[in-house]
Amino acid sequence: MSTKNAANPLALENQVCFSLYSATNAMIRAYRPLLDELSLTYPQYLVMMVLWQEPGISVKTLGEKLHLDSGTLTPLLKRLETKELVSRGRSELDERVRVLHVTDAGRQLHQQALSIPEQMRCKVGGTLEELAQLKQLCDHAFAMLNSGEATSCEM
């Protein structure tokens, strides 16, 4: 610390976004050994979490919850279907929409997944207050970034 880059806005060590980016990469790496046991990737795990909670959901609604689009979700869901964890039906009222369900095997994975949050909480460390604060700051940043309102510039 305290080098020539003290106030250089283009220095790596002053970049909040780089810290965010690196922490996310590290987080996904840390999930990997745990999720390997379920033969899931982290994004697949997120999809399963939503489907465990809300079976019968559409791709569109799933995408809104995860902030992902069909370009990401369609191939991912096909892979989950290939693993026979998810079924991709069609709505009878509207042939355009996919109706997503977990299979029995997918439902069984939920049991195996129950211990993962606690294992991850240990890996990241920190108090519950710190984690809650990190989450809140991320949610706030996300909300700002997703609705082009600027704070004080371009006035």
Place this chain on the structure above:
Amino acid sequence: MSTKNAANPLALENQVCFSLYSATNAMIRAYRPLLDELSLTYPQYLVMMVLWQEPGISVKTLGEKLHLDSGTLTPLLKRLETKELVSRGRSELDERVRVLHVTDAGRQLHQQALSIPEQMRCKVGGTLEELAQLKQLCDHAFAMLNSGEATSCEM
């Protein structure tokens, strides 16, 4: 808030990591229009930041700074070389190591990039204290995740 998922550890809204992941994706999306002007991606922008600060660096050292490996960096650097922003020489003392330099064009990009940090700061909003806190919490989480020490589990 206050639905049936109040304490469900496998509910999306209780996942710190999902907030981190979503905030990072949103952040990279927010950078895109700014970086398009420099025809850079966010990871390429990170590489340029390091090379602006430390010309002559090796791929290994670059990877240590960015927490990325040669599988990611080699093709990325080749793309920067194709754009004639970076040169990929060889060390004379050790023929294995690449010596990375920015070209004149790459150095000019630095001028154009100077306004980016401030523009992003406006997009994410929040006070400087909040941003500093977010950065510190991310750095702390990263450090924990990258050195397998657990806090209280598996003792």
Place this chain on the structure above:
DNA sequence: CACACATTAATTGCGCGCAATGTAATACCT
């Protein structure tokens, strides 16, 4: 009913991240 428009997914293409493996140059060891 016909026709413009909107909506939902799927597809294509590209650039990461990263595990796993390969290759060439260097260091080490006796």
Place this chain on the structure above:
DNA sequence: AGGTATTACATTGCGCGCAATTAATGTGTG
């Protein structure tokens, strides 16, 4: 010096993310 281990980087393969485009279905309007 000769053989082994290590190091630095490159390559391959796969799964995202996402912009852009396309296809199919549904809706609304005159």
